[in-house]
Amino acid sequence: MSDTRKIDRADSRVREDTGLAGAARGFLDQVKSGDLGILPVILGLVVIAVVFTWLNPIFMRPQNLTNLLFDAAAVGLISLGVVFTLMLGEIDLSIGSMSGVASAILGVLWVNAGVPWPLAILAAMLAGAVTGFVYASLLNKFGMPSFVSTLSGLLALLGLQLYLLGNSGSINLPYQSFLIRFGQTMVMPGWLSYLVALLPGIVIFALGLQTRQRRADANLSVPAWSVLIVKAAGLTAILLIAVWYLNLGRGVPWMFLFFAVLVAGMEYVLTRTKFGRSIFAVGGNREAARRAGIKVERIRIYCFMICSTLAAMGGVLAASRLASASRQAGTGDVNLNAIAAAVIGGTSLFGGRGSAWSALLGVIVIQAISNGLTLLNLSSSLRYMILGAVLALAVIVDSLARQSRASNGRA
Amino acid sequence: MADQDSGPILKLSGVSKQFGAVTALDNIDMEVRKGEVVALVGDNGAGKSTLVKILAGVHAKTSGTIHFQDREVEIGTPGRALELGIATVFQDLALCENLDVVANLFLGQELGPWRLNEVEMEVRAWTLLEELAARIPSVREPIASLSGGQRQTVAIARSLLLDPQIIMLDEPTAALGVAQTAEVLNLIERVRDRGHGVILISHNMEDVRAVADRIVVLRLGQNNGVFGPDATQEELVSAITGASDNSVSRRAKARSAAAEPKEGVAT
Ligand SMILES: Nc1ncnc2c1ncn2[C@@H]1O[C@H](COP(=O)(O)OP(=O)(O)OP(=O)(O)O)[C@@H](O)[C@H]1O
Ligand SMILES: [Mg+2]
Numbered sequence: 001m002s003d004t005r006k007i008d009r010a011d012s013r014v015r016e017d018t019g020l021a022g023a024a025r026g027f028l029d030q031v032k033s034g035d036l037g038i039l040p041v042i043l044g045l046v047v048i049a050v051v052f053t054w055l056n057p058i059f060m061r062p063q064n065l066t067n068l069l070f071d072a073a074a075v076g077l078i079s080l081g082v083v084f085t086l087m088l089g090e091i092d093l094s095i096g097s098m099s100g101v102a103s104a105i106l107g108v109l110w111v112n113a114g115v116p117w118p119l120a121i122l123a124a125m126l127a128g129a130v131t132g133f134v135y136a137s138l139l140n141k142f143g144m145p146s147f148v149s150t151l152s153g154l155l156a157l158l159g160l161q162l163y164l165l166g167n168s169g170s171i172n173l174p175y176q177s178f179l180i181r182f183g184q185t186m187v188m189p190g191w192l193s194y195l196v197a198l199l200p201g202i203v204i205f206a207l208g209l210q211t212r213q214r215r216a217d218a219n220l221s222v223p224a225w226s227v228l229i230v231k232a233a234g235l236t237a238i239l240l241i242a243v244w245y246l247n248l249g250r251g252v253p254w255m256f257l258f259f260a261v262l263v264a265g266m267e268y269v270l271t272r273t274k275f276g277r278s279i280f281a282v283g284g285n286r287e288a289a290r291r292a293g294i295k296v297e298r299i300r301i302y303c304f305m306i307c308s309t310l311a312a313m314g315g316v317l318a319a320s321r322l323a324s325a326s327r328q329a330g331t332g333d334v335n336l337n338a339i340a341a342a343v344i345g346g347t348s349l350f351g352g353r354g355s356a357w358s359a360l361l362g363v364i365v366i367q368a369i370s371n372g373l374t375l376l377n378l379s380s381s382l383r384y385m386i387l388g389a390v391l392a393l394a395v396i397v398d399s400l401a402r403q404s405r406a407s408n409g410r411a
Numbered sequence: 412m413a414d415q416d417s418g419p420i421l422k423l424s425g426v427s428k429q430f431g432a433v434t435a436l437d438n439i440d441m442e443v444r445k446g447e448v449v450a451l452v453g454d455n456g457a458g459k460s461t462l463v464k465i466l467a468g469v470h471a472k473t474s475g476t477i478h479f480q481d482r483e484v485e486i487g488t489p490g491r492a493l494e495l496g497i498a499t500v501f502q503d504l505a506l507c508e509n510l511d512v513v514a515n516l517f518l519g520q521e522l523g524p525w526r527l528n529e530v531e532m533e534v535r536a537w538t539l540l541e542e543l544a545a546r547i548p549s550v551r552e553p554i555a556s557l558s559g560g561q562r563q564t565v566a567i568a569r570s571l572l573l574d575p576q577i578i579m580l581d582e583p584t585a586a587l588g589v590a591q592t593a594e595v596l597n598l599i600e601r602v603r604d605r606g607h608g609v610i611l612i613s614h615n616m617e618d619v620r621a622v623a624d625r626i627v628v629l630r631l632g633q634n635n636g637v638f639g640p641d642a643t644q645e646e647l648v649s650a651i652t653g654a655s656d657n658s659v660s661r662r663a664k665a666r667s668a669a670a671e672p673k674e675g676v677a678t
Contacts, residue, residue, distance in 0.1 A: 008533065008537060008549065008550065008551075214530045215530055218530050218531075218533075218534045220530065220533060272527050273524060273525055273526070273527065274523075274524035274525070277510075277514060277518070277527065280507070280509060280510055280514075281514075281518055284507040284508060284509035284510060285506070285508060287505060288505040289507065289518070289519075291467065291489045292505070292519035293489050294490075294519050295490065352507070353509060406555075
């Protein structure tokens, strides 16, 4: 440490958290005050892995985990979208039906009308964007709570899905097409998956270096080397082990990489852009955001559009996973799984707190439970009950953490 | 001090505001010139904050006109007010508790919209806070963890960010310590010396008389006189409460009366 006080360390009351010990202490403080971060996810995954492997050893086999990732991508995209409405303190309950409509649009346009599939996907996404715009407008113009507008939207979209599919009830998608292979079989070549696994660590390290340099130039305190190195190296190690394990079986699905890249992009939007900052502000204190000159209504429109559009993309992925567009698509537990995933991952239902990562982490937890229960040959009645309980648990944790944060002065 | 030759930067004529059946403001006239501190005083519920909110674009006025730099303007949104150069410290501060100090200071005015420049924002945040002699340990803590006075300092710092033409402070020193209050009064004088206008709302007559060039009294939503900084306490109190025989003067009388009889007994 240099002798000259850094600008942001001038106040003697600030504890200097240097090095790894400091980082660990800071993390403990955070957890104690109700800022749980990814702790519930890690705990959840460990418990799930132990219990399900004990019940059925197939659960931890690489082939099954690859399957799990294939399944996770579709719900994950839907969940990523709903993060944007949850961040505002709003909700979209029609994401499941939206994904169902999207798969129906894909089937009807591509198979029945012979439109090239990229165009059909665009049409499905457009339908999503319009739906989101309608919800946001209902909220902006009439003050209609999103809870109500999206609940009625759920029914309307379900009707649209049934109408589009007509009497046949389901449309089979061409097996040999790229889209279906993408959704069912395409995995990354081994060497490429290792390279990609190195990437996040390298990016974190490079950005960390840059931040250190710029903070040092501005005479601000600089985060410790050790923390940066441990973070980057730890993440790289975890990813390499995961990739190695998956490659023992079928490998890493392209579809999951696609999802992960979108998550990283959205995380950038939420944390590094003015737009993302405005989303946090509107979710935290709408009136304060308005008085700061933020166009609250516009932010809502964008967020609801992002939500429904991603739900539509999730529907397309789900259709390609199943190679069909059916009446069942997007019904059942899709809605709640997507919302639960976001909440489990750490996005608050109360607005103003959350991240894109929460969708990725949460969906892995949800899919793991769902996959494990399927392996046990449990009927969907039991599966629904258990997943319902998991969602309730996630929300309880969210509420308790929120109360704890309030009493510890961390919003 | 106040530049008497040039026209006012801000001029309100006949501004009224109706909240349903309640007339919060009735036909208010007021002006602020370049390099002038105007104090706005009045009892609780007199309509001071309502007036400030109209000028900040938070509420729409019911009738009347507002001229800003000799042009008639409609201040329809808070964004419009900021664009014109009217910055406000609200009585309820209007901060986002979930965001840290830097994010709150730069809310809506972030540097680098597509790639936030956190380092530059943090440095400027420290500079602004230093000017106010702020006692804030860390600018990376969420606002929720700050004390009332620290929050007030953040709100004041935020209003200075854009170098506004007019700055409106709604009871800015209510929660501040001795040193911070003095800094805010210094700051008001600095802003005035730069040729900008200040509207200050305060219940502390000492502070008001210390910095104000004019004191505008509101009572029950109406203009009730304009005074110079040399106005006596009694004059101000009677304008604020609307009578020379008011609870404040009765208290003063009662106290001096309580002091006098003792001498009477002694003789
Ligand atoms: N949003 C609102 N809706 C309805 N009435 C309101 C609203 N805001 C203010 N009022 C009313 O307008 C009147 C003036 O309120 P205002 O907040 O301007 O008072 P003030 O002078 O700032 O008082 P204080 O010194 O207590 O801050 C009050 O009678 C209040 O009840
Ligand atoms: Mg007030």
